[in-house]
Amino acid sequence: MDCGNIKKIDLIDSVPIGKNVRSTVGTYSKVLDELRREFSKLSDEYKTADFSYNIGKLRCEICNGTGSVSMDVQFLPDVEMTCPDCDGSRYNSDIEKTRFNGLSLADIMSLTVDEALEELFELKKVTSKLQKLSDLGLGYLTLGEATPSLSGGEAQRLKLASEIGKSQKNSVFIFDEPTIGLHPLDVKVLIDVFDNLIDRGATVIVIEHDLDLIANADYIIDIGIDDDNYGGEILASGSLEDIINTPNSLTGKYLAEKELL
Ligand SMILES: [Zn+2]
Numbered sequence: 001m002d003c004g005n006i007k008k009i010d011l012i013d014s015v016p017i018g019k020n021v022r023s024t025v026g027t028y029s030k031v032l033d034e035l036r037r038e039f040s041k042l043s044d045e046y047k048t049a050d051f052s053y054n055i056g057k058l059r060c061e062i063c064n065g066t067g068s069v070s071m072d073v074q075f076l077p078d079v080e081m082t083c084p085d086c087d088g089s090r091y092n093s094d095i096e097k098t099r100f101n102g103l104s105l106a107d108i109m110s111l112t113v114d115e116a117l118e119e120l121f122e123l124k125k126v127t128s129k130l131q132k133l134s135d136l137g138l139g140y141l142t143l144g145e146a147t148p149s150l151s152g153g154e155a156q157r158l159k160l161a162s163e164i165g166k167s168q169k170n171s172v173f174i175f176d177e178p179t180i181g182l183h184p185l186d187v188k189v190l191i192d193v194f195d196n197l198i199d200r201g202a203t204v205i206v207i208e209h210d211l212d213l214i215a216n217a218d219y220i221i222d223i224g225i226d227d228d229n230y231g232g233e234i235l236a237s238g239s240l241e242d243i244i245n246t247p248n249s250l251t252g253k254y255l256a257e258k259e260l261l
Helices: 031-042 093-097 105-109 113-119 124-135 152-163 184-199 211-215 240-244 250-257
Strands: 008-012 068-071 079-082 171-176 203-207 220-223 234-238
Touching: 008 152, 031 105, 031 124, 093 105, 113 124, 124 152, 152 184, 184 203, 184 211, 211 240, 211 250, 220 240, 220 250, 234 240, 234 250, 240 250
Parallel strands: 008 171, 171 203
Antiparallel strands: 068 079, 220 234
8 A cells, every 4th residue: 555655653542541550640741750850860869760659769668659559358349549658649758858849759749730830840841741731731630640540532632742742744643532521622722732733744634523623624524324324425525615515414514503613
């Protein structure tokens, strides 16, 4: 098959990010890597690796850096509960010895992305990573939040964080229903994210029911929904106007009636 100039195809699905509770917003976005480097500079005692809650000297030994412990209750399934020793912070009390602007690394991991942006504005490498998350509409997530607990839409956007700001020449992104569970205002953020990728040279293909997102596409392919409505057949394709002007297209009918973003 001739793929022309396409060098990279990314399928951004809504499958949760990992099953591992050790993966958090902070580790996945690599914000924690930068923070560990900064904290090691502030400490005479601890190195970058020590600030890792997975392997470092500063991790909580009771929960082994997972933030939770499982209780063995007789005759019942194990119960997961917040680690009583570190209170879910994943670090032992020595983490409090090193502080940036009065905050320990454990304190910072309990902040949201937007709060951390304000507190850490002096740390440019950290804030450039945080800003990407905020631009993706994820500013409300806590850095210490485990990624397996994120919703499908949040996981999709977090997966995109490493792509934001890069040149995307010869890249194709495919999204499967990225608006699921999103508030209309967040759909607007998502459309801005897609526009940003397109401005940087990417082609974005979206499989979607959301009318606002459909209406913002440069090219639409409308596929029938069931046996009575041309199921699986291409009903219409082209611009928004082309779809609206296709008499058999249900999508066109609803697009014509809707007030769009
Ligand atoms: Zn613990």
